[in-house]
Amino acid sequence: MIAFINGNIITMNNNKIAQAFIVENNVFTYVGSNDEILKIIKDANEIVDLKGKTVIPGINDSHMHFLNYAVTKNNVxxxxxxxxxxxxxxxxxxxxxxxxxxxxxxxxxxxxxxxxxxxxxxxxxxxxxxxxxxxxxxxxxxxxxxxxxxxxxxxxxxxxxxxxxxxxxxxxxxxxxxxxxxxxxxxxxxNILPPMKKDTIKTLLKNSFEDLLKVGITSIQTEDVTHSRALEPLICAYRELEQENALPVRVNLQLALPDEKSINEATYMNLKTGIGNDKFKIGPIKLFLDGSLGGRTAAMKEEYCDVHSNGVLIYSSHQLNKITLAAYNAGFQIAAHAIGDNAIEQILNSYENIYKLNSKSKLRNIVIHCQFTNNKLIKKFKEIGAIASVQPCFVMSDYTIVKKAVGNARAKDSYAWNDMLKNDIHVAFSSDAPIESFNPFEGIYAAVTRKDITGNPKEGWYKKQCISVYDALKCFTLGSAYASFEENIKGSIENGKLADFVVISDNILKISPDKIKDITVLATYVGGEKKFSVS
CATH class of the missing domain: 3.10.310.70 (Diaminopimelate Epimerase; Chain A, domain 1)
Incomplete structure (x- = not known):
């Protein structure tokens, strides 16, 4: 038993602020006031004085490419x-x-x-x-x-x-x-590059885990198959790290399986969503439906304003429906990269087709990025229960090119996180690292201010889509946990949940929103065990 006292603990449990909590066997067993905790900690092995510092639940990045980050870190x-x-x-x-x-x-x-x-x-x-x-x-x-x-x-x-x-x-x-x-x-x-070897993958990952812990990330949902170029050595690498107690963060592995053949291969390996444990488990199949805004390959209903193109739609609707149905029948949740409104509409229609086959299925299928939505698409998100996995940091790098690419009308409907939340859509926050920094405090800052890292534009970019600090933090904790079917074991500081939490330098709910990006992590705990500390 370890007791943590004298903290400003943002529990994310119905807006409750606590002062102290107890950790036993990797989970929170009591959360409350100092007085309540002090009455029951006579048998505590250790008492940690938080000295008034703010504590938040561990950050859960709902979509990144961590192996790619590790590879890039070691390349030019x-x-x-x-x-x-x-x-x-x-x-x-x-x-x-x-x-x-x-x-x-x-x-x-x-x-x-x-x-x-x-x-x-x-x-x-x-x-x-x-x-x-x-x-x-x-x-x-x-x-x-x-x-x-x-x-x-x-x-x-x-x-x-x-x-x-x-x-x-x-x-x-x-x-x-x-x-x-x-x-x-x-x-x-x-296709001509050799697959990465298991030991190479392990070495790269081990050299990079601390970078996550330094910014308070305790869980990642990561698509690494694209970069390992083979499924088996990647799965073996993560499983061996977990068995060797060398996996300091919790990993939900998203599998880039672009066709029925690759889905069948994964099934032959006895893989499906949810296989594993709270340290490492198999997540959704990841599909790529279109490209990017910067490359003008995101699939749009109307032409771009600066090039004669509607972008690239990677699958026909018929092909996509066959693949999503195969994934569903194989027991996989689906997470689809879709940036343009044409791609988003296509995947929502495909999800709707599956929903019609079994309306009682708890699909929790995901659309990753969702940059160019509209009222019709947001309504469909709500109707079929699709999850939006979005990257608030994209605003910081994209806002200068959006109007040029798509014009004012479409720009106003883009990156519409506030509209999503107001319509009760499940929203999970992520970084898409290494495309953007996985520092979650930069992401929260971007969601709250709609400014870049230098504070521009001064008034914020389409401020009506700004969200509250609490909601942004919720999207990075409970929102991401929901996306991986784990809201009952992580995402908030409450009895019975995994003791993943972060001690930070400032009260994130009280400081100026413009200073959120400068928050630093003092300590990161996973399962109640300190994995990172500045001291």
């Missing part, structure tokens, strides 16, 4: 580079410092042409300036566009005769590939 860093020339010079330095083997691929992710001085996509010719000896492939920050150098194109057999793939585009100029690949065309590269 091309996030936030200000020009193509800078990207070239940084990669040259990386090659000199790391001296990779002759046939090793140089792979990374994070460039964003909107930050470039050149204001254009990089091409094979830019990457050839780095090297024509090493195959090089860099994904855009969104992960839906990539660029390969000439060596990489040669190894993958991409040439003038290569057609567009189904749901993907091979950019060409005068019939010659530029090296730019969009959506499913990225698989022309990924």
């Amino acid at each position: 860093n091309i996030y936030n580079v200000d020009s193509i020339e800078t990207m070239i010079s940084k990669t040259k330095e990386y090659i000199v410092e790391n001296n990779p083997h002759k046939n090793d691929w140089i792979i990374s992710r994070g460039w964003n042409e909107n930050l470039f001085i050149e204001k254009k996509l990089p091409t094979r010719y830019d990457l050839d300036k780095i090297s024509c000896e090493y195959p090089i492939f860099f994904s855009r920050v969104c992960g839906h566009i990539g660029v390969a150098n000439s060596k990489a194109l040669e190894l993958t057999g991409i040439n003038s005769n290569t057609p567009n793939t189904e749901g993907g585009i091979v950019d060409k100029e005068n019939g010659i590939p530029t090296g730019i690949l969009r959506e499913n065309a990225l698989n022309l590269i990924f």
